[in-house]
Amino acid sequence: MDDARDDAADAQEHGQDDLLDADPLGSLDTDPALAAAVLEIESHIATGGWDQPARLYALVDTARLVDHEPDLAAAMGLDDDSAQGSLTPVEQDELPAEQELEGVLATIGWPPEVAGCAAVVERLVLPPEVDADLPDDPGEAAEFARQHPLRQEVRIVAGATRAGATYCALRMRSHDDDQSVVGGADLVPELLELLSTTLEDET
Numbered sequence: 001m002d003d004a005r006d007d008a009a010d011a012q013e014h015g016q017d018d019l020l021d022a023d024p025l026g027s028l029d030t031d032p033a034l035a036a037a038v039l040e041i042e043s044h045i046a047t048g049g050w051d052q053p054a055r056l057y058a059l060v061d062t063a064r065l066v067d068h069e070p071d072l073a074a075a076m077g078l079d080d081d082s083a084q085g086s087l088t089p090v091e092q093d094e095l096p097a098e099q100e101l102e103g104v105l106a107t108i109g110w111p112p113e114v115a116g117c118a119a120v121v122e123r124l125v126l127p128p129e130v131d132a133d134l135p136d137d138p139g140e141a142a143e144f145a146r147q148h149p150l151r152q153e154v155r156i157v158a159g160a161t162r163a164g165a166t167y168c169a170l171r172m173r174s175h176d177d178d179q180s181v182v183g184g185a186d187l188v189p190e191l192l193e194l195l196s197t198t199l200e201d202e203t
Contacts, residue, residue, distance in 0.1 A: 037088070106197075116160055
């Protein structure tokens with residue numbers, strides 16, 4: 001759980017009280033297929049508990065998957081009826097343990113048949129009033145966050161599509177139940193920007 005300074009900046013924009021008061025699902029008007037895929041990933045990951053490694057998913061059009069990869073689709077329990085207007089998360093290889101998610105995202109791109117992508121990561125967030133106390137050194141800032149009595153552990157599932165839609169689902173360890181999961185289109189803007197960049201066409 002690194003990047004304590006960036007996490008504190010996100011916490012300042014969306015503080016702990018805001019997370020607890022937010023709509024559990026957020027607005028699904030922009031792209032309900034993306035929101036459904038992100039929430040599906042969040043629900044699946046939650047069954048494994050906390051202290052999990054970061055994960056990366058390709059989001060593929062379900063109808064395309066059924067059409068082009070029928071054996072894989074059948075193994076996943078997908079058919080023509082479930083294909084219409086939905087995205088299917090396909091988990092990628094395990095990320096290198098020595099690399100941070102943000103560093104990995106800066107090095108990858110997706111083939112055209114991938115409609116979007118999603119990432120799962122656990123982070124520490126601090127309330128905005130302690131941001132000024134964070135050390136400048138990244139290592140010291142991470143340790144500061146780990147030791148701070150007001151820290152909160154949060155699992156973030158963030159997704160983006162080539163069409164420009166974004167969606168996030170957040171679960172706090174201190175409120176670890178499905179009813180307390182909060183969602184929104186811009187809860188973690190820096191991570192969403194990195195995900196969106198991986199979907200840009202190469203020039």
